[in-house]
Amino acid sequence: MKQRMAIGGNWAPVLLPIDEDDSIDFGRLATVIDRLIAASVDGIYSNGTASEFHNQTEAEYDSIQTLMAEKCRxxxxxxxxxxxxxxxSVSRERTARAAALRPEAIQVILPDWLPVTDAEAIDFLRLTVDAAGDVPLILYNPPHAKRVLSPDELARILAEAPTVVGVKLASGDAAWREAVRRHLGDIALFVPGHRLATETREGVAAGSFSNVACLDPRGAQRWTDLMRKDIDAALDLERRLCHFxxxxxxxxxxxxxxxxAALDKLLATIGGWGPIGTRLRRPYRxxxxAEADRLRPIAxxxxxxxFAD
Known part of the structure; x- marks a missing residue:
């Protein structure tokens, strides 16, 4: 079945360098984006959990997206x-402003203070589709969401919002994969980065918004490319990656x-590819x-x- 969305592969997150006064260092952020572009990843994304979307002002949000969009374009x-x-309401407003920057897609989550019913989820997505105009949407449904949707629930809800073309979600077992094949054959699924080889072999993953790209975006891209040429070698690396x-x-x-978000920044600091640091914006710890220094030689x-150059 033809998927609603053609994009896939290794998508690297934008991580925010935070200064000691809790401000975002936009000079270092520009360098981070430049290095992601230089890594020739399949794509770059902003304002998932790794970008600390939950702890930004709206002015900061706009500045981050504009900087990334200008550099990527x-x-x-x-x-x-x-x-x-x-x-x-804030999510829809962000969606409308993001759409003006003409990304490949816009990623949203379901309202998360109170768990939504099916009807509420559909209504939210319809409102957000209107805000996005002709820019497609990707639904982020992480394991810690107030409501984690099963494949059949996703299919039922997304049938009412056809411009939602992808879902970022946790991978599962054989029964989950069978349900995915049965209900979500036209939806691009983005799985956790360290499970991408397995779910590529199983034919259920379009790609990943990837924690492995936090560790090393060039290495994550080489690994993704390897999956297309030598899946057994890619699975061997996945085994060692998951063990680590x-x-x-x-x-x-x-x-x-x-x-x-703290774990993602630890991975990036272990990799040492950009001037990010492990600091989060307070109150988050x-x-x-020093833990990155300790773990770097192990990795x-x-x-x-x-990590090969």
Whole structure:
């Protein structure tokens, strides 16, 4: 079945360099975007969890998107803008402003203070489709959402919003894949970056808005390209990558309870490819950079091809 959306592959997130006074360092941010473009990734996206969309003013939001859009457009780099916000009114306003920048798509989340019913989800998406005009939407439905939609629920809701062309979601087991094939054959699915080889082999993933690109965008792109040529070699790297994440990164989330954004910035600082740092905007806590220094040689020993120049 033909998918509603043709884009896929390795999409690298824009991470925000935060100064000690809690401001966004836009000079360093420009360098980060330049280096993502130089990595020749399949695309760049802003304002997912890794971009701390939940902790920005509207003026900062506009400045981030304008900077990314101008740089990507000048370089011919595809880009997706996140208009996520827990307030549906703010999300729609962000969507309308993002649409004016002409991204490949706009990523949104369902309203998240109160869990939505099917009818409320459909109404929100219809309103957001109107705000986006002719720019397609991608729905972000993460595992920590107030309502995580099953494949059949997604199909039922997205049938009422045909310009929602993709979904970013967690991957699953064999039963989940069978449900995806049955209900979501025309929707582009974007899975967690460190599971992309498996879900590519299984034929359910269009690509990833990728935590592996946090670690090293060039390496993540080489790995994505490898999946098209030698899936067994790509799966071998995935095995080592998942072991590294499960052993050395996930424990920070479980205890003392750092956020996913903190984990993404830890990965970027381990990779050392851009002037980002581990600092989050307060009140959220960040992982000390000494932990990145400790983990960097472990990552490079276990996954040398990910970091090869």
């Amino acid at each position: 000048a370089a011919g780099m595809p880009f997706v803008i996140g208009a996520c916000h827990s307030d549906p 994440i499960d052993t050395h990164i996930v424990p920070f989330r479980e205890k003392p309870g750092y956020s996913n 960040w992982i000390p950079e 490079r020993r276990s996954m040398p091809e990910l």
